[in-house]
Amino acid sequence: MKPTRITNSIRDLRQAADGMTQADLARRLGMTRQTVIAIEQGRYSPSLETAFQIARIFRVPLDDVFHYPDPEGEDQ
Amino acid sequence: MSSEEKRAWILGPVAVVSYATYLLLLLLTDLSYAPVLIGAVLASIVASIVLHIAVTTRGPHEPKDERDREIGRFGDTIGQSFVVLGGVIALILALAQGGYFWIANALYLGFVLSAVFGSVARVCAYRYGLPGRNAW
Numbered sequence: 738m739k740p741t742r743i744t745n746s747i748r749d750l751r752q753a754a755d756g757m758t759q760a761d762l763a764r765r766l767g768m769t770r771q772t773v774i775a776i777e778q779g780r781y782s783p784s785l786e787t788a789f790q791i792a793r794i795f796r797v798p799l800d801d802v803f804h805y806p807d808p809e810g811e812d813q
Numbered sequence: 814m815s816s817e818e819k820r821a822w823i824l825g826p827v828a829v830v831s832y833a834t835y836l837l838l839l840l841l842t843d844l845s846y847a848p849v850l851i852g853a854v855l856a857s858i859v860a861s862i863v864l865h866i867a868v869t870t871r872g873p874h875e876p877k878d879e880r881d882r883e884i885g886r887f888g889d890t891i892g893q894s895f896v897v898l899g900g901v902i903a904l905i906l907a908l909a910q911g912g913y914f915w916i917a918n919a920l921y922l923g924f925v926l927s928a929v930f931g932s933v934a935r936v937c938a939y940r941y942g943l944p945g946r947n948a949w
Binding site: 766767768769770771772775780781783784787 | 814815818875876878879880881939941942943
């Protein structure tokens, strides 16, 4: 299965947020831990609303959480 | 494993077991097909409900989220194509004045394939991701 081209820094952001666990993040998002794992591993792209919720939880802009490569192959 | 993924695992095997039991009873006994078919359908519905309750009441309850809903829709789409296929075959059989036995069995096989392939599609989506998934 071809993975999504969207990458993310959720794992790093969790570590920076006093080691927030996947379960903690899932609870704050109202999702299952399996969904948070799938998002982190790039197996699932969340809805735009969920993406903004994740960015808000970590108090960072959306671009700091999710990255999409430009046509030249450089991360934006 | 989330509650919905457990549910996805249940649907396919239950459909396969009930259909295999139906075929065995049909081939090995002198029973009429109609009561056996109805019994198999009812048994699979009851078994699905009981197993679903059994697996979801054990362990922490997790809410159904957007990924569960999307995977559910994906599984339904895959599964419904087999219901339609069974319906089309049953329609052709009816137009060709085929027997009730074959019409009923075409429909039942469509339901079984729908459950099996819907279940496989859901499980694959949970394990490997939704195909071509790009939310934005």
